[in-house]
Amino acid sequence: MDTPQSLLKRYFGYDAFRPGQREVIDHILNGEDVLAVMPTGAGKSVCYQIPSLLFRGVTIVISPLISLMKDQVDALSQAGIHAAYVNSSLSPDRQDAVLENAENGKYKIVYVAPERLETDAFRTLIGKLDVSMVAVDEAHCVSQWGHDFRPSYTKIAEMTALLPSRPVVAAFTATATPHVREDITRLLKLRRPFALTTGFNRENLYFEVEKPRNKTDALLEYLEKNQGKSGIVYASTRKTVDSLCQRLNGSGHPAARYHAGIPEAERAKNQDDFIYDRVNVMVATNAFGMGIDKSNISFVVHYNMPQSIESYYQEAGRAGRDGGKAECILYYSASDIVTNKFLIENGANDSDKAVNFQKLNDMVDYCNTDKCLRSYILKYFGEQNAKERCENCGNCNSRVESTDITVESQKIMSCIARMGERFGTGMVAGVLRGGNTRKIREMAFDRLSTFGIMKEYSAETIREIISFLVADRYLELRGDQYPVLKLTPCARDVLRGGKTVSIKRAIRKQGANQSGAVPADEKLFEILRRIRSRLAQEEGVPPFVIFSDATLREMCAAYPIDRESLLRIPGVGRVKLEKFGDLFTEAIRNYAEENKIPIPQDISVGIPGKKDRKAPEAVGDTKKESYRLYQSGLGIDEIAKKRGLAPNTVENHLLGCLRNGMPVDAGLFVTEEEERLIAEAVKRCGRDRLKPIKEALPETISYGAIRYVLCKSTRE
Template identity: 50%
Template sequence: MDLAAAQQVLKTTFGYDEFRPGQKAVIEQVLAGQNTLAVMPTGGGKSLCYQIPALLFEGLTVVVSPLISLMKDQVDALNDNGIAATFINSSMAYREINQRLQELRAGDYTLLYIAPERLDSPQFIQALGNLPIKLLAIDEAHCISQWGHDFRPSYLALSTAIEQLPTQPQVLALTATATEQVAQDICQRLQIAPDNEVNTGFARDNLDLSVVKDQDTDQYILDYLAANAAEAGIIYASTRKEVTRIAALLKRHHIQATMYHAGLDDDVRRKNQEDFLYDRVQVMVATNAFGMGIDKSNVRFVIHAQVPGTLEAYYQEAGRAGRDGLPSQAILIYRAKDIQIQHFFIDESEMDDEHKHRSYHKLQLMTQYANTQGCLQQFILKYFGEASEPCGRCSNCRDDRAAQDITTATQKVLSCVVRLHARFGKGVVAQVLCGANNQRIRDLNLSDLPTYGIMNGQRQKSVTELIDFLTATGYLQTQGGQYPTLAVTKNGVAVLKGQTQVYRKTAQTVEQAAPENDALFEQLRTLRHNLAEEQHVPPFVIFSDKTLHSMCERLPENDEAFLDVKGVGASKLEKYGETFMETIRAYAHQPATAN
């Protein structure tokens, strides 16, 4: 089976002329019958890597997807494109499942979506064994790895289930966030040859990363939403209590918002999620329980109001902005006290000591990310094992404020760490520098140190933030897990010897997430919203924002021109072409003064 057939499906069914980076290589391997791992950033087009082969293969493609609440949206999108897809999950009655299995055996569907928990049932695996399964696509495959940030035991049944299926289907594993260690683990568990990993890199060229520090979180969020009133976005918080508080704050300020966390009733969660997906509200305030597999393409911003526990989790959640490729923003609001919340989560978890130690280390890296003044994207890519140049777009790269010379303050901190013989963490270091007079300082006779009180004119919080900055920029390093201690690095020694100077910048302002939309775009967006409500599907299922913008540029007025718009295939033309072109014609032929 050659790639020309796949190219034809890409154009006629999905309305795209060219494959995105990595898609062609993945599809080529899948069509050649090879087990494959695809590591592509969120919004990189992973779903086409199994949907196109599914349309070319004889037999069924089964997609393992972790959230049953999103399967309907994924299936609706495929059905709207003229593709026979369905799902089986725990929301269905026993009789309905049997009916669906009967239809699958009869060959009525091309794709079947299931949750990994289904594979815990021997009866269900036996039922799958009666289906002509050609390809098993495993979405969010990092969940299978014990080294991943979102390990799920239910994913472990996958390798056993594959062995039990008579058709011995080939495997396509897909993920957006996999370090080298996680990728190796996935390949080993799913019998994927290391050479069959396709990794397009983790850079998101349309995503602007920002870190905001030392500001009133509530006021920043309100100012940001005022500047981006027409755009959809997600605000993440670490606790249910904080989610509830922020959602109430937004509603008091007449911002259309809803919330999502595991403590809400299932029906309430489902309704709130639907309101966001269907563009009935602008903002979703949520814990990390929300978002995995979310296909909403027009999320223009993701704000983390509290610090997440790992860089993997942060980048995956941040990557839910701009899935359509349009300019979008990911903003981390950093407060040192929020790190303590994540520390508490690790302390109270049921992880063994090894996993806890690993989690503490990942949390330290999250702190370093928030405090670096280097390129934010470069920091993340380095974590994933990828070398890169500065992105030129993040808040640090675009920061043209004058840097302040903090060499003297740095030398004071580094000198104190040396005097403490690298036996204490940043809390004690800050207390000694600020001249604290508590029981521990007295018991350890730390007030006798030459560095005791040499920064007593500063707040302890400010000194702690300076220590975080010096750690992020490589002058200090942390050692140990739950209670890390500080040590001076080679770069730090150079500062102590007067061979290197240290500079630092401060504070951020609100920006618009994307350029303002023109009048035609707003008309098409309203039309899309009305059609979506009639059909009870999310608006992005009909057309993405990117496709609407393309219509505004091209102004198609006949079928041929409409098919040339990116994201328009034959099925979409038949369903929606005339309706959208009617609006475009009316706009294009208005008197010039009315435009």
């Protein structure tokens, strides 16, 4: 009898549930509604995917973005779970067919865009289904207090009411304040839900706020140190995204861009390039990322400060979804405050402005605190018991040097006051340095007592102090196109001598470490990444759907050279073991032999080609079934269609049989001429990598043909 535990291992490759998962699953299976607040990467999707396999009927998953649905369905299909999606990318006929197949029991999970709920035709069709559960992903979208309100989410409760019998309703979100949680319960009409908050803490994420003099230079330096890693750079405006992307590409850091002003076809291509690892860096506005299930993002850099802690944590949380160490860096300057105030003034209705300005103030406080950054975020979301120091953020890993700048601040404030609080940073700095410009003379500012009183300071230093005073709310920048400096009540206290001003700088402690991962063999990691990339290309899915980076690193640390040991690796389930396992164990065996890496004594399979190798691996039942169909006269495509497998998987089955001495006709894979060409290419390119061999051959020769020739030559 199937249990949640057995399904977790079979389909997802894990031996144990993560914190909170089993509790949520048990309550769902008991027929209770659920509200689960779990951090990104905590495995929310497993909480509804496993119950869906145990329920009699179908599970409807409300998901906000098309890209997320496709990735989830691809991942489930690779794991051996039948799923489909319904959204605007499908024709009406195709949508009807999906729901009809769900009615007939073909699909256990159907992902649905919330906008579909507003159409009468869809409501009629879904009313025919035996729905056991409705799972609501990104449930904060139902609340106007949330950072990504979607009106169509308010139709979910209406949809569940129309079903013949009310299903279990399970709501999931990663970021929700107590107010938003109340909205979710009320607006989704959850019935006495089991509420679980596993906490917002993402221990694998390193947080840091930097205040660089030149953000672009700081970013280029950061990317130089993180070459080859996948990451997102968020900017607040489309113009900044475009110019920054151009600068990165011109500086040798290939990047793609994403914002709402880019044609849809280009946006889709850029997103695919990033997801499929064809480009490592995505520069984007906040239009990008929600629903992106890419697990191996190593860093998220915010080039500009977001408008709220909710937005920041949601966007930063796209890093490290596979559980590996990742960095969340925020570049902060006073001009970010001006930009965000402008966006709030011009983008929100009057009733929302006060709330949004308060959220902006909280974000500014985060950027200026000298306390633990993680603790600040967790307390913002209501975790009052958060540790005061996490030892994994920029503030905890730095010592703070304090410099008194009271005198400089008084000079700047006095100059602003004497200029009538009508000018911006550049003009104020010019007067303080004693600039001899026509405008200064025409305005008679050269006669002010503050004219030239900071001539020993550079304009850049004065601007930096002004930015600090704005950030610490001694000064305000008002106006949109040409912001002017204004004094706040705090500034007047400083001018009267009642308050001192200090600027604090974080100095990184020696040995402070903000990154890391499972200790792994980097050379082998790159070999396995290439295999994964090729398989992803052949299967038509993103690489992380095959195996995550975290799973590959576990392989590189443990050197599993047979199926039994590979199955012990977290993230390797039985379905993926059958489909892809042989390719990875073979690569690891070859690498171990070439580099004289000791093989554990309990491994049952030796390294191919060794005279004293042990018995070959057993041929599993699924391979035997493919081989039986081959013997009955079916070709690879016919076997794949009959068994519901990818042709690549059937090829692997038959090659595994060949390695075990079972005869397989060469004509199934390759012609005599193709075999000759492949053999010549192998002599030129070597056996270590398939891609150079493939590139040296005509396009008509497949990877399967190459693998057959290599397998045959190894046996000989």
